[in-house]
Amino acid sequence: MNMSCNNSIKSGNIYIISGQWKGRKLPVPNNANVRPTANRVRETLFNWLAPYIQQSRCLDCFAGSGALGLEALSRYADLVTFLELKRSIAHLLMQNLKKLCALQAKVIETNTLQFLSQTKQVSQYDIVFIDPPFRKGLTEKTIRLLEETGWLANNAWIYVESEVENSQLHTPNNWHQHRKKIAGQVVYYLYKRYQKI
Template sequence: MPQSGKVRIIGGQWRSRLISVADEVGVRPTPNRVRETVFNWLGQDLQGKRCIDLFAGSGAMGFESASRGAESVVMVEIESNVFQVLRSMKETLGAAQIKLIKMDAIEFIRLDQGQYDVIYLDPPFQQDLLPKLLPQLPPRLNRSGVVYLESEYPYQQDDRWIIWKHGRAGKVFFQLLKFEGYE
């Protein structure tokens, strides 16, 4: 069990390193067993992959991706205290492949022109942000890319997104989505 305010990186070059987590309402680090499952699905080695974590929070998914060899990881976080902790951890780890953006995730994805292999999407629960976000993601997603979605309810699949993998841990539902709506 990680220490209060800490999360352990579970794989890659920083395996077993603890990352600090900001003590901020709504910051929910993705549990170890969920991360382990997700990275079994994605593959242990993310060499050459471009990832983005739109609601970085604890940074667990972004730091884990960088630890596993991702070419680049963009971490978007709007909360100042949370952002400062992420910046400190990036410096501590010497994570040059991580780019931190202090901005609203919805605004960022609207303006961003990048394309990604993995998009991590763990928005604050009870804010119903998925209907605003999912339609904006296809242009940002490489054709073979996936969206990791963590939510308080199972994702209600539509015709354009398919649920490739899914799981549940306690009150958290997690799934990997693939976009099938390309013309």
């Protein structure tokens, strides 16, 4: 590890559950719209993804605190791209990545839907996290853009977290629901994408 990195991380509102940074605490933005995925939900998700996370390329579509992408990096994902609209939130995420010396990460300050509307300019992603602000109609638009604009690898895994009243998602025919659970007011899914015939 590069000894010039600042490794002193103050106690915060999220901590990394497992991997190389297990137990590390990180501050989260003081913003009402930032809703880090609950620890229990995160632990369940990464238990599901355990066989696939190492050496994967991940996309965190609505990064916020970065809890999902940071957990993926801690568990040895090859790359995580974080998309975040708000400058202050993106800046804090960059600071947290710097503290962890996470060189295999990129934060892009952008509108996620606009970004995904572009022709992809990188290799396709193996794992994608979709956890947008609730009740803004963003989930299915994001799903459609990911599929239509070629961001997903043939056997990609897609995690979706949504408000419980939005439990009937419309997904492409080549996405197969692998897991679904409800935790309080949140419903979360894991989908496997198969190549279109």
